[in-house]
Amino acid sequence: MTIRYVASSRLPTPWAVFTMHGFAEEQTGKEHVVLTLGAVGDGEPVLGRIHSECLTGDALFSLRCDCGFQLEAALQAIAEEGRGALLYVRQEGRGIGLLNKIRAYNLQDQGADTVEANERLGFAADMRDYSICIPMLEHLNIKSLRLMTNNPRKVKAMQGFGINIAERVPLQVGRNVHNAHYLATKAGKLGHMFEVPLQHHQD
Ligand SMILES: Nc1nc2c(ncn2[C@@H]2O[C@H](COP(=O)(O)OP(=O)(O)OP(=O)(O)O)[C@@H](O)[C@H]2O)c(=O)[nH]1
Numbered sequence: 001m002t003i004r005y006v007a008s009s010r011l012p013t014p015w016a017v018f019t020m021h022g023f024a025e026e027q028t029g030k031e032h033v034v035l036t037l038g039a040v041g042d043g044e045p046v047l048g049r050i051h052s053e054c055l056t057g058d059a060l061f062s063l064r065c066d067c068g069f070q071l072e073a074a075l076q077a078i079a080e081e082g083r084g085a086l087l088y089v090r091q092e093g094r095g096i097g098l099l100n101k102i103r104a105y106n107l108q109d110q111g112a113d114t115v116e117a118n119e120r121l122g123f124a125a126d127m128r129d130y131s132i133c134i135p136m137l138e139h140l141n142i143k144s145l146r147l148m149t150n151n152p153r154k155v156k157a158m159q160g161f162g163i164n165i166a167e168r169v170p171l172q173v174g175r176n177v178h179n180a181h182y183l184a185t186k187a188g189k190l191g192h193m194f195e196v197p198l199q200h201h202q203d
């Protein structure tokens with residue numbers, strides 16, 4: 001996996017003026033972005049978010065998942081801290097891509113859960129490869145994270161690549177009637193940790 005740093009610029013947002021760093025994944029042509037705030041390369045643990053692309057949640061206001069809410073909450077938390085990094089990783093649909101995610105949503109509309117839908121399409125439940133984060137973190141001299149996530153596999157994967165996870169910071173926002181079943185499946189089948197107990201959604 002070759003990741004090439006391309007360029008940086010200012011990115012003003014409602015929460016803070018971030019610095020945006022663009023990276024190219026040579027083999028696939030995918031374009032990844034990291035937003036940073038403050039001195040992230042000073043060796044101290046960095047408040048961080050590894051956010052997997054979700055076009056529907058991040059850009060189209062979907063209530064099927066919690067992604068858009070997590071994205072906003074993470075940027076807000078970094079702004080409040082005055083220092084941090086958000087990796088926006090182009091792993092749409094847990095790595096299966098947008099169109100396959102729409103296929104999976106179609107199966108979910110007919111009763112499958114998020115894991116069953118992936119399996120029926122011939123995919124593993126989660127196809128993400130977090131190794132692409134490493135060259136981006138190295139470029140920014142980030143070795144230690146206070147990682148905002150509910151996903152224990154994300155924590156383990158990053159530790160496996162030699163990144164110190166100084167703390168896991170829960171990021172529990174955006175629960176609603178449309179995503180309650182999805183979140184319950186994530187907790188039950190994918191091992192996500194939710195501090196507030198999730199009710200099982202009946203429909
Ligand atoms: N295949 C598939 N992908 C989905 C589905 N819903 C959301 N996604 C994708 O899942 C990714 C986000 O992963 P999540 O499982 O919501 O959360 P996470 O990143 O594992 O954990 P957190 O760090 O706690 O957010 C994004 O790439 C979404 O596009 C779905 O039903 N099927």
Ligand SMILES: [Zn+2]
Pocket residue numbers: 054056057058065066067068
């Ligand atoms: Zn989503």
